[in-house]
Amino acid sequence: MTHPVSYERDGAVAVITIANPPVNALGHAVRQGLWEAIDRFSGDAEAEAALILGEGKLFIGGADISEFGKPPKDPWLPEVVNHIEACEKPVVAAIQGAALGGGLEVALGCHYRVAMKGAKLGLPEVNLGIIPGAGGTQRTPRLIGVKAAVAMIPAGGSLGAEEAVEAGLADKLGEGDPRAAGLDYARALIAEGAGPRRVGALPCPAEDAAALDEARALWKKKARGEVARLAAIDAVEASTRLEIAPGLDEERRIFREMMETSQRAGLIHAFFIERKVAKLPEIEGVAPRDFGKLGVIGGGTMGAGIATAALVRGLDVTLIERDDAAAERATATITKNLDGAVKRGKLSEAGRDAILSDSFRTATDYAALFEADLAIEAVFEDMGVKREVFTTLDKIMKPGAILATNTSYLDVNEIAEATSRPEDVIGLHFFSPAHVMKLLEVVVADKTANDVTATAFALAKKLGKVAVRAGVCDGFIGNRILSAYRAAADRMVLAGASPYAVDRAVKAFGWPMGPYEMGDLAGLDIGYATRQRKAATRDPRDVVPTWADELYHLGRLGQKTGRGYYIYEEGKRGGSEDPEVEALVAKARDDAGVTPRDFTEAEIQRRYMAALVNEAARVLEEGIARRPLDVDVTFLYGYGFPRWRGGPMHWADEAGLAGLLEDIKSYATEDDFFWRPAPLLERLVAESATFASLNDKG
Numbered sequence: 274m275t276h277p278v279s280y281e282r283d284g285a286v287a288v289i290t291i292a293n294p295p296v297n298a299l300g301h302a303v304r305q306g307l308w309e310a311i312d313r314f315s316g317d318a319e320a321e322a323a324l325i326l327g328e329g330k331l332f333i334g335g336a337d338i339s340e341f342g343k344p345p346k347d348p349w350l351p352e353v354v355n356h357i358e359a360c361e362k363p364v365v366a367a368i369q370g371a372a373l374g375g376g377l378e379v380a381l382g383c384h385y386r387v388a389m390k391g392a393k394l395g396l397p398e399v400n401l402g403i404i405p406g407a408g409g410t411q412r413t414p415r416l417i418g419v420k421a422a423v424a425m426i427p428a429g430g431s432l433g434a435e436e437a438v439e440a441g442l443a444d445k446l447g448e449g450d451p452r453a454a455g456l457d458y459a460r461a462l463i464a465e466g467a468g469p470r471r472v473g474a475l476p477c478p479a480e481d482a483a484a485l486d487e488a489r490a491l492w493k494k495k496a497r498g499e500v501a502r503l504a505a506i507d508a509v510e511a512s513t514r515l516e517i518a519p520g521l522d523e524e525r526r527i528f529r530e531m532m533e534t535s536q537r538a539g540l541i542h543a544f545f546i547e548r549k550v551a552k553l554p555e556i557e558g559v560a561p562r563d564f565g566k567l568g569v570i571g572g573g574t575m576g577a578g579i580a581t582a583a584l585v586r587g588l589d590v591t592l593i594e595r596d597d598a599a600a601e602r603a604t605a606t607i608t609k610n611l612d613g614a615v616k617r618g619k620l621s622e623a624g625r626d627a628i629l630s631d632s633f634r635t636a637t638d639y640a641a642l643f644e645a646d647l648a649i650e651a652v653f654e655d656m657g658v659k660r661e662v663f664t665t666l667d668k669i670m671k672p673g674a675i676l677a678t679n680t681s682y683l684d685v686n687e688i689a690e691a692t693s694r695p696e697d698v699i700g701l702h703f704f705s706p707a708h709v710m711k712l713l714e715v716v717v718a719d720k721t722a723n724d725v726t727a728t729a730f731a732l733a734k735k736l737g738k739v740a741v742r743a744g745v746c747d748g749f750i751g752n753r754i755l756s757a758y759r760a761a762a763d764r765m766v767l768a769g770a771s772p773y774a775v776d777r778a779v780k781a782f783g784w785p786m787g788p789y790e791m792g793d794l795a796g797l798d799i800g801y802a803t804r805q806r807k808a809a810t811r812d813p814r815d816v817v818p819t820w821a822d823e824l825y826h827l828g829r830l831g832q833k834t835g836r837g838y839y840i841y842e843e844g845k846r847g848g849s850e851d852p853e854v855e856a857l858v859a860k861a862r863d864d865a866g867v868t869p870r871d872f873t874e875a876e877i878q879r880r881y882m883a884a885l886v887n888e889a890a891r892v893l894e895e896g897i898a899r900r901p902l903d904v905d906v907t908f909l910y911g912y913g914f915p916r917w918r919g920g921p922m923h924w925a926d927e928a929g930l931a932g933l934l935e936d937i938k939s940y941a942t943e944d945d946f947f948w949r950p951a952p953l954l955e956r957l958v959a960e961s962a963t964f965a966s967l968n969d970k971g
């Protein structure tokens with residue numbers, strides 16, 4: 274194996290190059306190599322300055338995350354950075370692409386920095402549940418001040434090259450080839466007779482109590498239980514009172530503390546699985562079909578959202594509606610969505626105008642789709658209606674075009690059978706609002722061709738979404754599992770928990786919303802319709818939330834009617850609790866002959882999660898989700914599951930599967946219809962295995 278760090282001389286400049294694809298991460302061999310290269314430079318009488326470069330599209334992407342949690346190997350990164358800084362001759366870093374985390378810390382150990390146009394200089398460590406651990410929290414504020422440092426580090430943020438130069442994080446802006454720019458800079462320094470210039474030797478940055486207080490207040494509110502962001506502020510604060518060596522010790526102490534947290538494990542799990550989720554053997558190396566020209570059928574909230582998502586990412590969209598009035602309404606919704614993107618700075622006004630005049634059109638005749646590469650149907654959730662749409666698409670669309678349905682629960686196989694080309698049919702389940710939510714469930718039907726699946730994943734990437742492969746069943750991965758933990762919540766309410774207590778407990782766990790707030794947001798008519806749909810096949814032992822039916826009949830449909838589980842008042846954020854709802858629930862308990870009992874917050878959380886994990890195990894066993902990581906990604910991106918818990922399957926492994934199974938069995942003594950342990954969960958417990966052990970399946 275060639276060594277990832279090379280040393281060569283270009284005149285009086287020692288060029289030290291890191292070549293460790295794909296992101297030049299600072300694994301053990303790189304750290305060792307950098308150490309040795311600096312020693313060689315120190316002893317090289319011909320070399321008057323050194324230049325550190327990263328080969329490829331970026332400088333250094335950071336510490337090697339895959340080494341975290343394993344025994345550390347010498348030299349550690351902080352020592353390497355100190356070693357560079359201590360060098361007696363000047364060391365220059367030329368930064369292209371990105372210097373992130375440990376990568377920026379290496380650059381800060383260098384004496385001079387040239388940032389190439391387009392480069393990002395950032396400290397994203399908190400996104401992984403840790404803080405910068407190789408001097409980032411001590412050297413950054415010495416260069417840019419405490420206020421700018423606490424704006425960047427707890428946010429896991431970065432500065433662009435120009436901003437970095439302006440703030441003082443880099444010395445010079447470079448253009449073109451980083452090696453040439455770095456050599457020019459190094460030679461100029463030699464000519465000036467410039468010596469080493471150590472960031473660590475700079476005085477402590479001035480204390481800025483207001484900036485620290487403001488950052489703490491902000492992250493206390495925003496961090497939703499994450500500890501590393503606040504810890505990063507403590508580390509920056511330490512730089513204001515400690516010289517560099519004790520400051521680095523303090524940083525190290527906090528860094529180690531963060532390394533030990535389960536949040537670090539959860540966030541790093543999330544990092545790796547979101548990169549693994551699209552790796553499926555059946556699409557590896559399979560060329561996707563074209564998807565530049567999109568058709569969207571139906572311009573309601575969903576169709577308009579899908580069209581918006583596609584338009585802002587540069588795709589061409591033809592939207593089909595029933596009549597001109599409906600087409601106009603769809604255009605108005607899309608225009609409003611695009612205006613929102615302009616307001617948020619995601620799109621220029623000229624960009625919006627160009628989209629509306631060149632890339633978007635409506636039609637009332639399906640014939641307008643004759644050239645489309647891919648059509649996404651987003652009409653009413655009714656099998657008859659959908660099959661009719663697909664029969665028409667089958668007639669109109671060109672050979673090889675993809676026919677996709679955005680159904681959220683209907684049988685995609687049955688929809689595919691309405692066409693003469695089931696191999697071209699797939700489910701693309703977007704989440705509402707489709708131009709905002711990141712998740713795309715790719716529902717692969719029995720006959721879907723592999724290159725159609727590959728196209729769905731390529732489309733998701735183009736749209737900036739995260740795609741998860743799902744199999745066909747009622748609700749696919751996410752909504753199928755959701756219905757199980759919703760049912761557990763209803764059971765707890767019937768048994769005595771207030772719906773408000775359930776919502777509070779679920780939020781205390783880290784979910785953004787409780788099930789009843791969620792119901793109010795979606796509209797209680799949706800849940801009602803689902804119950805009606807399932808009524809004919811319902812098992813008599815199932816629990817029906819009769820109080821929710823009553824809310825529906827009272828016209829209390831949630832936020833849109835101002836009342837649902839909560840009362841919503843104009844101008845007030847969130848809803849307030851309503852004793853009338855408690856009374857409806859109390860009556861339902863009476864009718865069912867239930868003597869209400871109390872539930873603690875922990876008990877509510879446990880049952881909610883146990884129902885989720887148990888159903889997820891069934892979904893895995895049936896192959897609806899192929900790997901536990903597919904469930905984790907679904908919940909992180911589609912349901913707001915707290916990222917620092919890694920995902921529900923990772924949470925279950927951490928919580929302990931044996932204890933969960935035992936609890937499910939104990940709940941079954943009250944209700945053995947609902948609480949039936951999933952066979953996969955029983956098998957994993959019997960084998961002392963974890964969900965994680967199933968993640969390496971292709």
Ligand code: 3H9
Pocket residue numbers: 295296298334335336337338339350351371373374375376378397398401404405406407409545548549
């Ligand atoms: C740190 O530095 C701690 C220090 O302060 C203190 C230490 C003492 N390590 O994202 P991509 C893999 S913490 C190992 O698809 P892109 C990734 O898994 C670190 N592996 O590429 C993937 O593997 P595979 C602070 C890494 O071009 C492949 O590289 N740094 C690492 O879209 C390609 O990744 C960060 O948090 C790593 N650090 O984006 C930056 N990074 O091909 C984390 C990537 O097998 N990284 N991989 O699936 C990123 O944000 C992006 O990868 C980056 C490139 C923007 C660099």
